[in-house]
Amino acid sequence: xxxxxxxxxxxxxxxxxxxxxxxxxxxxxxxxxxxxxxxxxxxxxxxxxxxxxxxxxxxxxxxxxxxxxxxxxxxxxxxxxxxxxxxxxxxxxxxxxxxxxxxxxxxxxxxxxxxxxxxxxxxxxxxxxxxxxxxxxxxxxxxxxxxxxxxxxxxxxxxxxxxxxxxxxxxxxxxxxxxxxxxxxxxxxxxxxxxxxxxxxxxxxxxxxxxxxxxxxxxxxxxxxxxxxxxxxxxxxxxxxxxxxxxxxxxxxxxxxxxxxxxxxxxxxxxxxxxxxxxxxxxxxxxxxxxxxxxxxxxxxxxxxxxxxxxxxxxxxxxxxxxxxxxxxxxxxxxxxxxxxxxxxxxxxxxxxxxxxxxxxxxxxxxxxxxxxxxxxxxxxxxxxxxxxxxxxxxxxxxxxxxxxxxxxxxxxxxxxxxxxxxxxxxxxxxxxxxxxxxxxxxxxxxxxxxxxxxxxxxxxxxxxxxxxxxxxxxxxxxxxxxxxxxxxxxxxxxxxxxxxxxxxxxxxxxxxxxxxxxxxxxxxxxxxxxx
Amino acid sequence: xxxxxxxxxxxxxxxxxxxxxxxxxxxxxxxxxxxxxxxxxxxxxxxxxxxxxxxxxxxxxxxxxxxxxxxxxxxxxxxxxxxxxxxxxxxxxxxxxxxxxxxxxxxxxxxxxxxxxxxxxxxxxxxxxxxxxxxxxxxxxxxxxxxxxxxxxxxxxxxxxxxxxxxxxxxxxxxxxxxxxxxxxxxxxxxxxxxxxxxxxxxxxxxxxxxxxxxxxxxxxxxxxxxxxxxxxxxxxxxxxxxxxxxxxxxxxxxxxxxxxxxxxxxxxxxxxxxxxxxxxxxxxxxxxxxxxxxxxxxxxxxxxxxxxxxxxxxxxx
Numbered sequence: 001x002x003x004x005x006x007x008x009x010x011x012x013x014x015x016x017x018x019x020x021x022x023x024x025x026x027x028x029x030x031x032x033x034x035x036x037x038x039x040x041x042x043x044x045x046x047x048x049x050x051x052x053x054x055x056x057x058x059x060x061x062x063x064x065x066x067x068x069x070x071x072x073x074x075x076x077x078x079x080x081x082x083x084x085x086x087x088x089x090x091x092x093x094x095x096x097x098x099x100x101x102x103x104x105x106x107x108x109x110x111x112x113x114x115x116x117x118x119x120x121x122x123x124x125x126x127x128x129x130x131x132x133x134x135x136x137x138x139x140x141x142x143x144x145x146x147x148x149x150x151x152x153x154x155x156x157x158x159x160x161x162x163x164x165x166x167x168x169x170x171x172x173x174x175x176x177x178x179x180x181x182x183x184x185x186x187x188x189x190x191x192x193x194x195x196x197x198x199x200x201x202x203x204x205x206x207x208x209x210x211x212x213x214x215x216x217x218x219x220x221x222x223x224x225x226x227x228x229x230x231x232x233x234x235x236x237x238x239x240x241x242x243x244x245x246x247x248x249x250x251x252x253x254x255x256x257x258x259x260x261x262x263x264x265x266x267x268x269x270x271x272x273x274x275x276x277x278x279x280x281x282x283x284x285x286x287x288x289x290x291x292x293x294x295x296x297x298x299x300x301x302x303x304x305x306x307x308x309x310x311x312x313x314x315x316x317x318x319x320x321x322x323x324x325x326x327x328x329x330x331x332x333x334x335x336x337x338x339x340x341x342x343x344x345x346x347x348x349x350x351x352x353x354x355x356x357x358x359x360x361x362x363x364x365x366x367x368x369x370x371x372x373x374x375x376x377x378x379x380x381x382x383x384x385x386x387x388x389x390x391x392x393x394x395x396x397x398x399x400x401x402x403x404x405x406x407x408x409x410x411x412x413x414x415x416x417x418x419x420x421x422x423x424x425x426x427x428x429x430x431x432x433x434x435x436x437x438x439x440x441x442x443x444x445x446x447x448x449x450x451x452x453x454x455x456x457x458x459x460x461x462x463x464x465x466x467x468x469x470x471x472x473x474x475x476x477x478x479x480x481x482x483x484x485x486x487x488x489x490x491x492x493x494x495x496x497x498x499x500x501x502x503x504x505x506x507x508x509x510x511x512x513x514x515x516x517x518x519x520x521x522x523x524x525x526x527x528x529x530x531x532x
Numbered sequence: 533x534x535x536x537x538x539x540x541x542x543x544x545x546x547x548x549x550x551x552x553x554x555x556x557x558x559x560x561x562x563x564x565x566x567x568x569x570x571x572x573x574x575x576x577x578x579x580x581x582x583x584x585x586x587x588x589x590x591x592x593x594x595x596x597x598x599x600x601x602x603x604x605x606x607x608x609x610x611x612x613x614x615x616x617x618x619x620x621x622x623x624x625x626x627x628x629x630x631x632x633x634x635x636x637x638x639x640x641x642x643x644x645x646x647x648x649x650x651x652x653x654x655x656x657x658x659x660x661x662x663x664x665x666x667x668x669x670x671x672x673x674x675x676x677x678x679x680x681x682x683x684x685x686x687x688x689x690x691x692x693x694x695x696x697x698x699x700x701x702x703x704x705x706x707x708x709x710x711x712x713x714x715x716x717x718x719x720x721x722x723x724x725x726x727x728x729x730x731x732x733x734x735x736x737x738x739x740x741x742x743x744x745x746x747x748x749x750x751x752x753x754x755x756x757x758x759x760x761x762x763x764x765x766x767x768x769x770x771x772x773x774x775x776x777x778x779x780x781x782x783x784x785x786x787x788x789x790x791x792x793x794x795x796x797x798x799x800x801x802x803x804x805x806x807x808x809x810x811x812x813x814x815x816x817x818x819x820x821x822x823x824x825x826x827x828x829x830x831x832x833x834x835x836x837x838x839x840x841x842x843x844x845x846x847x848x849x850x
Contacts, residue, residue, distance in 0.1 A: 052800060053800075054796055054800070057799070058792075058795065058796055058799060078805075079799045079800060079802075080799070080802040080803070080804060080805030081805070082800075083799075083800050083801055083802040083805075084802070086800075087800065087801075088796070088800050090793050090796065090797065092790070092793060094790075095790035095791075095793035095794055095797075096793055096794070096796075096797040097797075098713075098734070098735060098738055098794055098797065098798065099712065099713065099714050099738075100572045100712040100713060100714070100738065101574065101712050101714070103812070104712055104714040104812075107811075107812040108714070108798075108801055108803075109801035109802055110812075111809045111810055111811055111812060112801060112802035112803050112804075112805050112806070112809055113802050113805060113806075114805070114806045114808065114809060114810045115810060116810065117810065117811065117812055117813070117814055120810065120811075120812040121812055124812065138574060139574070140572065140573060140574055142571070142741075156801065157800075157801070160801055160802065296622075296625070332752075332756065334749075334752050336562075336564045337562055337564065337565075338564075338625065356755075356765070356768070357752060357755040357756055358755045358756070358758065358759070358760055358761045358768065359761075360756070361755060361756030361757060361758060361761075362758075362761075364756070365756065365757075366753065366756055368749060368753065370746070370749070370786060372782055372785065372786050372789075373746055373749050373750040373753065373779070373782050373783060373786055374750065374753045374754075374757075374782070375782050376750070376754065376778040376779065376781070376782055386757055386758070387757035387758045389758075390757060390758030390759060390761055390762075391758040391761055392762060418781070418782065418785050432757065433753075433756075433757065436757070436758060
């Protein structure tokens with residue numbers, strides 16, 4: 001039976017003369033598990049929206065052709081009726097979850113279907129069991145970790161009992177532990193439902209999927225069985241899609257295997273293991289920070305310290321709730337007033353522990369995960385100039401030009417920052433954060449939700465900043481990014497620093513703290529330090 | 533008295549009414565304090581066990597009593613409602629926040645009435661022709677609608693008026709802090725309000741605490757970027773207001789971007805599939821509700837009695 005059948009599909013967003021997606025023919029069979037991947041803006045979300053009915057029922061535009069889900073014409077069927085056939089879990093569970101209690105969230109859909117209380121309870125019980133959230137059923141949704149929240153979002157869709165489940169980057173905002181939990185659910189669901197997973201990170205979902213569809217420039221670029229991926233690595237790389245690194249090396253060196261240990265062994269034999277990433281040499285300590293935070297009920301939230309060397313990139317890793325963000329808030333003086341905090345902050349030999357946020361901001365910049373909240377000016381130029389003018393720095397115009405040039409923003413100088421693309425907005429936020437001449441820049445989850453292409457750009461920007469004299473702290477769950485770009489890393493667990501050192505050293509032991517080494521690292525072998 | 537000194541003190545008194553409540557908001561309550569009193573937390577005491585419809589009814593009863601009776605009954609009601617905050621989750625912290633919110637209301641309302649109320653109204657209200665002035669404003673203050681003097685009667689009158697609002701605002705927050713939006717949705721739907729309207733209320737209830745959180749983040753980042761860096765340290769807290777105003781547009785844009793996901797999430801889960809909804813937990817009336825209904829009936833009865841006895845909202849005001 002066909003779960004999805006698409007014929008002659010074209011969709012034009014209002015005001016756009018070019019179609020955002022063109023698909024002549026695409027069939028997904030009942031019970032298949034399909035990965036849809038591609039660069040941001042390539043058309044994969046548009047394709048998925050045409051399947052779920054978000055297009056044309058919520059996102060309007062010109063739709064041509066026909067999309068059917070289990071024989072139902074999507075364009076002619078109300079969303080409420082489609083919801084029993086197809087369910088979607090969105091990328092950001094925080095904006096998807098709208099109820100205060102977990103149980104209410106899961107019951108929301110069945111309640112809309114006007115089912116009997118007994119039937120609603122039965123569906124909630126079933127969804128809660130599949131997703132393993134019975135222990136958090138009575139919790140407030142805003143107290144959940146990213147992984148828990150995503151499982152609740154999945155449960156809320158499963159309670160509608162859809163035959164086809166679509167997950168749009170279901171793990172992009174959560175830690176490896178949460179990711180493992182989500183994939184555990186998908187493993188179960190694979191037996192019962194048709195699954196479409198939209199994901200940038202091919203490596204993560206490869207073990208679960210039967211088929212891979214690559215969408216690029218609004219078209220189906222590649223449609224292959226998952227075991228054929230190794231033969232199409234070059235094409236995937238060509239359009240900027242992240243593929244498992246061992247596949248790349250296997251292809252490059254003519255090794256006919258998909259198994260990582262086998263590939264590593266053969267690479268070692270021919271002396272072709274990937275090179276170690278260059279790390280900045282040790283330099284002077286620029287900042288020493290020690291933060292101890294206790295909640296109202298005397299529960300210790302964070303008790304740790306870090307040292308940041310000059311012109312280094314230091315990565316903070318650890319599972320959700322490990323204390324990384326609280327630690328950063330302590331460093332910046334952002335903590336809530338009802339928390340008891342003891343902070344020691346020495347920067348370039350000067351104790352700034354007692355200084356107000358305003359004064360700490362002379363030396364330290366912070367770019368939050370929701371960086372849009374920092375964009376308060378009407379044009380890119382005034383946004384970048386904001387801190388320079390507020391701090392009354394001389395020659396501010398020259399400085400603004402330098403910053404805009406450094407972040408390739410000159411051509412957008414008169415545009416409203418909030419109207420730019422995601423990557424451009426992040427660059428504006430970074431430029432305006434560091435413009436007044438800070439020494440340290442801290443970034444909270446800058447890799448979250450970014451595709452391979454944009455993460456590479458971010459990585460190069462950080463390297464350039466480092467070369468220009470800045471020292472950087474990043475909080476991230478992306479082990480591959482850390483392995484490639486960080487000079488040192490620290491792992492937090494239960495509020496305490498548990499590991500610190502070079503990424504190569506830390507990844508040896510980080511698995512037990514839910515920091516899983518990337519395949520690049522695994523390909524070099526666990527004993528690479530000894531070899532290297 | 534020295535002309536300059538009179539002007540200085542007059543302007544200080546003028547600003548006290550506006551600045552002191554703001555200072556309490558900025559220094560004591562903070563944006564995170566507002567977040568705590570506008571967000572539901574799961575707990576098991578009296579208010580949490582009540583049906584939201586009964587809580588709404590309780591709010592209406594408090595409003596009626598505070599509006600119809602003499603001011604000190606409103607004051608007693610305020611104290612009673614405030615003390616019930618101690619039964620909430622993290623009751624002590626919410627009690628303190630509630631106390632300061634009440635202080636803000638009292639100071640703000642008193643200052644909004646005391647200097648402006650014409651003497652003829654004060655004379656009628658207090659059944660007394662003598663007005664006791666405690667401070668004489670510079671003559672040009674009349675341009676702002678000020679009376680010639682700030683009087684004790686004016687201050688008392690303003691304070692008494694504030695007692696009409698304090699209990700109401702405290703009981704309204706109880707509904708928000710102890711009911712989930714879904715419970716409120718159920719309760720309001722029972723009285724026949726369309727689902728789409730109640731849903732927007734639900735989303736608002738979920739969004740308000742987030743607004744405080746996002747504004748707080750945005751303001752702190754602006755501080756880091758130098759907002760108020762050249763101002764004297766004593767004035768710095770007031771820059772939070774400037775920062776909060778600056779944060780409005782990015783916060784709204786951010787919320788609107790998220791709102792689309794919320795709409796998709798609701799519509800793809802059959803929202804508005806039918807004109808009504810069913811509920812997993814049917815609305816019921818429990819012991820706590822019965823107690824609250826009895827207390828409300830009693831309160832209405834007492835109100836009627838005190839109004840008959842001459843303690844209604846009448847002249848003289850005392």
